[in-house]
Amino acid sequence: MLVSDKKQELSKRIEIIDRYYKVDALLDEKTDKDAVAKYYRKSDFFYNLIHSRGGGNIHMGLSNDGAFHKDDFLEQARFINSFINDKTEKVLEVGAGKVANSKYLAMRHSSIFFTALDLPHRSFKKNKVPANITLCEGDFNDLSDFEEESFDIVFGVETICHSEDKKRTITEISRVLKPGGKLIIFDVYEPKPRNEMTDFEKRVSSFTLASMRVTDAGQYIGDMKKILAESGFSQIEVTDLTKQIKPSLLRLERLSEYYFNHPALLRFLKATIPCDATMNSIAGWLMPLTFDGKNIHQYNRIVCVRCT
Numbered sequence: 001m002l003v004s005d006k007k008q009e010l011s012k013r014i015e016i017i018d019r020y021y022k023v024d025a026l027l028d029e030k031t032d033k034d035a036v037a038k039y040y041r042k043s044d045f046f047y048n049l050i051h052s053r054g055g056g057n058i059h060m061g062l063s064n065d066g067a068f069h070k071d072d073f074l075e076q077a078r079f080i081n082s083f084i085n086d087k088t089e090k091v092l093e094v095g096a097g098k099v100a101n102s103k104y105l106a107m108r109h110s111s112i113f114f115t116a117l118d119l120p121h122r123s124f125k126k127n128k129v130p131a132n133i134t135l136c137e138g139d140f141n142d143l144s145d146f147e148e149e150s151f152d153i154v155f156g157v158e159t160i161c162h163s164e165d166k167k168r169t170i171t172e173i174s175r176v177l178k179p180g181g182k183l184i185i186f187d188v189y190e191p192k193p194r195n196e197m198t199d200f201e202k203r204v205s206s207f208t209l210a211s212m213r214v215t216d217a218g219q220y221i222g223d224m225k226k227i228l229a230e231s232g233f234s235q236i237e238v239t240d241l242t243k244q245i246k247p248s249l250l251r252l253e254r255l256s257e258y259y260f261n262h263p264a265l266l267r268f269l270k271a272t273i274p275c276d277a278t279m280n281s282i283a284g285w286l287m288p289l290t291f292d293g294k295n296i297h298q299y300n301r302i303v304c305v306r307c308t
């Protein structure tokens, strides 16, 4: 259970947030793929300039020394790179965003074919990519455009959290992976099943996720492991990287704190910038407290192998 000073600090922040963004209304917001597509279209500016500092990485940096460095954004791609070898022919990235991860890999492996998939929004197909990347618009819950057992590696960085039907997403991925192929996921999870979370923890988790248009359905890491095992995956390894994202979270917290502590600036930005973008400040302010690794949120890397 949350220690009381953390609970108090979260309550205090939520009370302030509620003055500007109605918590109950946000909890009722849709998180389906149309809402997700709109959210990324409207937040493009924020992610590009503020979050990734022009790097196109729409994910948390992974720090190895407790401090934030821009280079930390490449850590997920570096890890995925370690699974590419002489036998790798085809790699699929689901929820590729600005394609930063696939670009990193494709530039290092010119003879391998990469496919990057994302929802049809914010001119995904206009991303400039090396010749060995194919950009496809579509939904990771329907991979019928791809042949069965055709990819050696499928990966998704901070994207499957958006799926309201994770069983379906993982079944689709399993279908297109070759037997023996690898699935690599980096994502937010709830470390406890919902029936073991307090009402406060559930509410804070749902609210924080909703501010990034992430569903609160099926986020328990134990459920994900079960889905993977039922969908034909073995050697399922989960690594908790919550500590490594802390410097990224603290950086976003500083920006968000400034925003919420300057009501005149907040009102001006809220009136001039799309709500989907300014709402990122909510997650920015709460996540350093919710990512405690054991009660509300955890940042996990999952590696598993499609059974032969």
Ligand SMILES: C[S@@+](CC[C@H](N)C(=O)[O-])C[C@H]1O[C@@H](n2cnc3c(N)ncnc32)[C@H](O)[C@@H]1O
Binding pocket: 033, 036, 037, 040, 056, 057, 058, 059, 094, 095, 096, 097, 098, 099, 100, 101, 117, 118, 119, 138, 139, 140, 141, 156, 157, 158, 159, 162, 163
């Ligand atoms: C947090 S961003 C991560 C982008 C990229 N993976 C990265 O690391 O920079 C999540 C991405 O997942 C995409 N996404 C969400 N739901 C999706 C779906 N059903 N099918 C395909 N892409 C989806 C979003 O459009 C968004 O670009």
